[in-house]
Amino acid sequence: MSATETAIASAEAHSAHNYHPLPVVVASAEGAWMTDVEGRRYLDLLAGYSALNFGHGNRRLIDAARAQLERVTLTSRAFHHDRFADFCTELAALCGMEMVLPMNTGAEAVETAVKTARKWGYRVKGVPDGMAKIIVASDNFHGRTTTIISFSTDPEARADYGPYTPGFEIVPYGDLTALREAMTENTVAVLIEPIQGEAGVLVPRAGYLPGVRELTRERNVLFIADEIQSGLGRTGKTFALEHEGVVPDMYVLGKALGGGVVPVSAVVSSAGILGVFKPGEHGSTFGGNPLACAVALEVIAMLRTGEYQERAAELGDHLHRELGLLAGGGAVETVRGRGLWAGVDIAPALGTGREISERLMEERVLVKDTHGSTIRIAPPLVISKEDLDWGLDRLRTVLSA
Structure with missing residues (x-):
């Protein structure tokens, strides 16, 4: 052979x-x-x-990784390290946000966004315990964990993995009327991809994303943008939402953030949203590790040039x-x-x-x-x-x- x-x-x-x-x-x-x-x-x-x-x-990214490999690669979040603050500061600035919660994979970041939205709903919005609802779009792809495939409409991704996690409502992608009708006082977030990649690179009609932003503001609901595939330069803007002048409450980032060198993901939002966490309530051994931060900092620097x-x-x-x-x-x-x-x-x-x-x-x-x-x-x-x-x-x- x-x-x-x-x-x-x-x-x-x-x-x-x-x-x-x-x-x-x-x-x-x-x-x-x-x-x-x-x-x-x-x-x-x-x-x-x-x-x-x-x-x-990419030589810049490989050099950044190699230099960090010679210094320190992992501390866990039990200790501070000298790349973490810069990473959080620079990524927040790139996104026009205030705080960063780093993870590793895209699916971990989506799970983090789900947990953040629910905790914000209970602690800030005042939703009764256990009643939080998150609205998602049909034909979505946000990852493959048990919770995430619970709100998938793809039989290949979903079949044979039940029982499924409750708390999600699925509406047609691009349908503002359906989104409006699905919202209740217990809705804490709308989670969508500005462009649906796995579904076949589906771009919603003009006005849909601004409409989502308007509806979520009116109803005190978080707009979570999964820009794991569409973000960080892919569409000709730093974020796909920029094409329609939309800023969400929360970005979910991954993939290109690690430069193809290491897995890096993050949830980026305001202090009023990510500030709901207290020590011990969420974490990751490798999330925000020195090697990941060093590579991601170089990615951010490259994107800042435009x-x-x-x-x-x-x-x-x-x-x-x-x-x-x-x-x-x-x-x-x-x-x-x-x-x-x-x-x-x-x-x-x-x-x-x-x-x-x-x-x-x-x-x-x-x-x-x-x-x-x-x-x-x-x-x-x-x-x-x-x-x-x-x-x-x-x-x-x-x-x-």
């Missing part, structure tokens, strides 16, 4: 089959390119679901213009997205999203499918226009074949 076949066979024999990866085995990567165990190079148009916004092996947001906006316009030329020609039905992020609905007659992804892999381009015949395109923000065009040419080749 080849090195690729051997590695895949071993993985399938000894790891749980909770993923169905494409049959490529990556050995190294740099920028927007990955190289497999047999020396073949592939253009990465997935960027780790936005975890690799700054590309593979360079990556501008690049995502400029190349994103080019990406959507080129993809738009494919739409309506029989091969592509619909293109959605914003910035360097697109959901492409392939005509079902050409194959499933998985089949198209496999054909693109044969052309040395890596993307990932979602639901049916949809593929997602989300390259690292550092990709060159020439490489992006090369990848789009490969897509045209696959579709024309």
Whole structure:
């Protein structure tokens, strides 16, 4: 067997089959390119679901991590360390907020946001104990913990994991009337993705997000924005909500915050909201560790230049213009997205999203499918226009074949 076949066979024999990866085995990567165990190079148009916004092996981030590795990597929150205050201060400033509660993974940050909203509801809003409700949107993807999949509408994510956590109400994404009707005096928060990534990069109609902001203010309800995939430069702005001039009560961040080096996530909000916690009421051994803070501080510094947001906006316009030329020609039905992020609905007659992804892999381009015949395109923000065009040419080749 080849090195690729051997590695895949071993993985399938000894790891749980909770993923169905494409049959490529990556050995190294740099920028927007990955190289497999047999020396073949592939253009990465997935960027780790936005975890690799700054590309593979970004020198600034690797240097920041290496320097911190030589000093201290973990203290737990039992002690202060010299990177923590700067991380919290800088991230709060980037978000226009006051306080930060750091965690590790995106799902942990969403769980933290849920706990924060409930505690705020009981301590500040005055909701009766055990009665807090959080409204979410259909087709959401916020993670895979038991509580989070309890409010998922995706059968694959939800089935066979009950009993489910109560306290959530699901309304159609983009429907302000349904949202208004679902709100009661016990509603403590509305949790939504400004753009639904896993659902196929769904962008709500103009006015929906400002409408959510208006409704939540009127009813004294927290607006929680899950910007784990959409945030930190991906859409051409620091946050996707900025496209409609909306500021939430709480940001949930992850993925790109760790620069593709370490898992870093955070809930960022006001002192009046995150201030509900007292010592011992919530925590994480690794959350806010020195290594994570050092890398995230460099990510924040890079975002402060505006360079990556501008690049995502400029190349994103080019990406959507080129993809738009494919739409309506029989091969592509619909293109959605914003910035360097697109959901492409392939005509079902050409194959499933998985089949198209496999054909693109044969052309040395890596993307990932979602639901049916949809593929997602989300390259690292550092990709060159020439490489992006090369990848789009490969897509045209696959579709024309």
